[in-house]
Amino acid sequence: MKHLVDNFYGMKSHVFELLAFLFRLNNHESLNENNPSGTNNENFDEYIKKSRTSLSQEMKEELDCFFHEDSYFGLTLTQLIIEKNKTDDIQEFIDFLEELPFEQMMSSFLTSGYSIPQSMPDFNDRDEVFKAIQSSILPAREQAKLLYLYFDEKRTKERFINIIKEINEKLYQPSLERLTRIHESSMKKLSIMDGEQIRELLQRNFTKNTGRKFKRVILVPSYCYYHASLFSYNEKTDTVVTLFGTETLEAVDEKSEEDVIELVRALSDRTKLNIIKELNIRPRYGFELAKKLNVSGPTISHHISKLSSLGLITATRKENKIYFEPNHSEIESALRELSSILIQKEKH
16 A cells, blocks of 8 residues: 555555456446446457456356445455455455455445445344345345345355456456556556645545545555446544546546536436435435435435536535535536537537
């Protein structure tokens, strides 16, 4: 881990990249929908599509089980990986998983999306676990899946570890050197950024000053996230981990016509508009928003991620919750920019 500036740290991680790769393989199209630029790199698309051709039907089903976009159970291990320092050596990470108590794995799975329970259940008490899963705001399908994973304890660990092993050996290792070069290049770009530039990079997910409110903010560049990002917070250590697509480094200090159009497109979406309207009344956290708008936690997570990445809402931590509020200046700026673009076109 490399100290960048203030409370910001950068980290190269093949373990996180591998998990991002697994998530990308299962959700490439939906992740592309959230691409702010609206354009895709043909080489990147080809890399993912080619990788997919070597997947058996069984492997596809396992990916969909552990890396579904509505639950992304495999990515909930982020903070545990940081805590145990299993970030770069993939074989060491696999060995760690094999020794990991099943209860710890399930504890991570239960934190998927905005479904974080107030307290962890006693995993020896099936009724408690059932109630914890049932009270989550995961979609019913994902709740049923999580309950099955809990009851199928031995096979759940085996299945999860096996899909990581298979993808690593067949697809990830052949790209290891190239990905290492990409990580090193991204870290060089991060290391020459000042605090303001790093905050600008993070503004896609948080307020400009949010980085000052956490003890540590760890930035992990990921080729497979491309334009997407992942946010993970550990209340005990007051640590934020954000995996962000390497392409977003190129977007710092740049604001194209496509960016403005993407901002306005987000504002025209009914659910996103309702979220902003609710946040205009008062700041709210994810679970509260999901209940208020009668949508699932992963759906709220998806829309919040998009609005945050565009800077249309900001986030502030209060105790153990992340509260969101509208970024009025960015909304007004987007509308002014759109007006300017349209007027310029009319003049031609």
